[in-house]
Amino acid sequence: MAITGNGDFFITPQGAISQSPVHAYLPDREDLDRSLQLLGQGSAYALEEQLRSGYITIPGGHRVGLCGKAIVDSGRIVRLIDISGLNYRLARAIKGLADPIMRYLVVGGRPLHTLIVSPPRAGKTTLLRDIVRQWSTGIPKIGFAGVKVGLVDERSEVAACYGGVPQMDVGVRTDILDSCPKAEGILLLIRSMSPQVIATDELGGRKDIEAVEELINTGASLLTTAHGNSMQDLVGRPGLARLMEWKIFERYIFLGRSLGIGTVENLTDRSLSSLITGKLVLRPGSEEP
Amino acid sequence: MKIIGAMMIIGASAWLGSLIANNYRQRPRILGRFVQAVEMLRSLISYSYMPLPQAFGKVAQNSSGFVAKVFSSAAELISSGQGLSGGEAWNQAVTYWGPFLPLDQDDQTLLKDAGNALGMTDRTDQERHLSLALEQIRRRIARLEESASHTAKVWFYLGLSGGGILVLVLL
Numbered sequence: 001m002a003i004t005g006n007g008d009f010f011i012t013p014q015g016a017i018s019q020s021p022v023h024a025y026l027p028d029r030e031d032l033d034r035s036l037q038l039l040g041q042g043s044a045y046a047l048e049e050q051l052r053s054g055y056i057t058i059p060g061g062h063r064v065g066l067c068g069k070a071i072v073d074s075g076r077i078v079r080l081i082d083i084s085g086l087n088y089r090l091a092r093a094i095k096g097l098a099d100p101i102m103r104y105l106v107v108g109g110r111p112l113h114t115l116i117v118s119p120p121r122a123g124k125t126t127l128l129r130d131i132v133r134q135w136s137t138g139i140p141k142i143g144f145a146g147v148k149v150g151l152v153d154e155r156s157e158v159a160a161c162y163g164g165v166p167q168m169d170v171g172v173r174t175d176i177l178d179s180c181p182k183a184e185g186i187l188l189l190i191r192s193m194s195p196q197v198i199a200t201d202e203l204g205g206r207k208d209i210e211a212v213e214e215l216i217n218t219g220a221s222l223l224t225t226a227h228g229n230s231m232q233d234l235v236g237r238p239g240l241a242r243l244m245e246w247k248i249f250e251r252y253i254f255l256g257r258s259l260g261i262g263t264v265e266n267l268t269d270r271s272l273s274s275l276i277t278g279k280l281v282l283r284p285g286s287e288e289p
Numbered sequence: 290m291k292i293i294g295a296m297m298i299i300g301a302s303a304w305l306g307s308l309i310a311n312n313y314r315q316r317p318r319i320l321g322r323f324v325q326a327v328e329m330l331r332s333l334i335s336y337s338y339m340p341l342p343q344a345f346g347k348v349a350q351n352s353s354g355f356v357a358k359v360f361s362s363a364a365e366l367i368s369s370g371q372g373l374s375g376g377e378a379w380n381q382a383v384t385y386w387g388p389f390l391p392l393d394q395d396d397q398t399l400l401k402d403a404g405n406a407l408g409m410t411d412r413t414d415q416e417r418h419l420s421l422a423l424e425q426i427r428r429r430i431a432r433l434e435e436s437a438s439h440t441a442k443v444w445f446y447l448g449l450s451g452g453g454i455l456v457l458v459l460l
Contacts, residue, residue, distance in 0.1 A: 034372030037408075042367045042375040043340040045412040079411070 061160025061167030096284030118255035136171020150195030152185030306448015310441035375408025
């Protein structure tokens with residue numbers, strides 16, 4: 001079954017597209033096993049961590065979600081067995097997506113501590129990736145030369161590393177720690193790479209917040225994301241609430257889908273005063289109206 | 290003329306005997322080279338989590354002769370897009386190159402068994418399987434080395450004396 005922006009389709013045994021599930025090809029156990037062998041290059045051990053997480057990153061940065069029976073030990077998923085479904089999600093990098101808002105995120109040549117707040121499927125990771133790329137490579141339009149960015153990519157979503165090679169452009173000065181827990185990754189990058197910015201997806205745990213405290217003391221900027229629709233959603237989370245209480249974030253980007261995926265519902269400074277008028281739909285090369 | 294003919298027959302049968310004898314000496318040597326290669330494969334799996342196509346390829350690069358050919362074929366087979374498991378690719382590679390190796394059927398079966406579970410389980414289990422396989426191959430090598438020198442000598446003298454007997458019969 002193919003789920004696209006233009007509707008859902010089914011693939012027939014002949015490889016044709018059909019609107020009806022009646023004509024769809026039904027994969028059997030053999031198909032699934034062969035697919036898994038191909039996805040894992042016949043090396044299940046190399047996918048241990050990914051099988052635990054429920055997805056596999058493949059060349060091109062695309063991801064394959066897995067469903068099956070979870071083997072649980074001490075409340076933790078040890079592995080997935082009897083895989084019953086594969087969900088191929090095509091990754092898409094949109095270079096220049098953040099163009100309309102980049103000038104708000106740099107002041108005096110310094111990237112500002114920024115939090116992207118967004119519900120699922122509103123373009124949060126795509127926006128994070130493009131901001132990382134632009135901060136790292138530089139933004140000639142606003143005379144920003146670029147800084148060293150450390151990216152802690154715990155779920156391999158931002159740089160989508162495959163075999164250690166980023167499949168997405170995350171900038172020329174970006175050091176990537178792939179599949180690394182955020183807290184340890186932040187501290188490791190601070191110690192070893194002297195980054196001017198640390199970027200990471202979905203911050204929130206207690207250890208993450210402690211690592212951020214360490215980060216703030218080094219003078220590096222933080223770029224991160226959080227699930228949510230509004231400020232109220234964030235206040236309920238102790239870790240993030242603490243960071244907000246300290247007024248660490250200098251910019252809040254509220255993403256949504258009111259005008260389509262990639263709608264900036266609001267962009268505020270640390271005191272939550274809006275910096276834009278109305279809503280903004282992010283498109284490469286577009287400017288704020 | 291008769292003397293030259295007799296010498297040629299004896300020489301040829303001695304050569305045949307030494308060929309078989311040499312095969313007996315080669316078996317533990319080639320199995321020893323497989324042991325080194327499998328040890329390397331185990332390290333690449335245990336410490337580097339290296340996927341099998343790359344691991345097979347790396348071992349092939351660091352080996353020579355038929356050992357390199359077996360690993361190289363396994364790397365090609367597993368990357369061929371047929372969805373073969375590591376064990377299947379390994380089995381096919383050993384089956385293909387087996388007739389070219391100075392190994393008997395039991396040796397080849399031992400090698401195939403060594404790779405049966407390749408890529409099917411987690412890292413700890415892979416390490417356990419390969420360690421067990423290495424132990425079995427080493428035991429086979431020890432047994433072969435014990436008998437190789439004796440058996441090789443037997444074949445050489447068998448060839449030599451066989452040639453002598455043939456000459457006597459013909460004369």
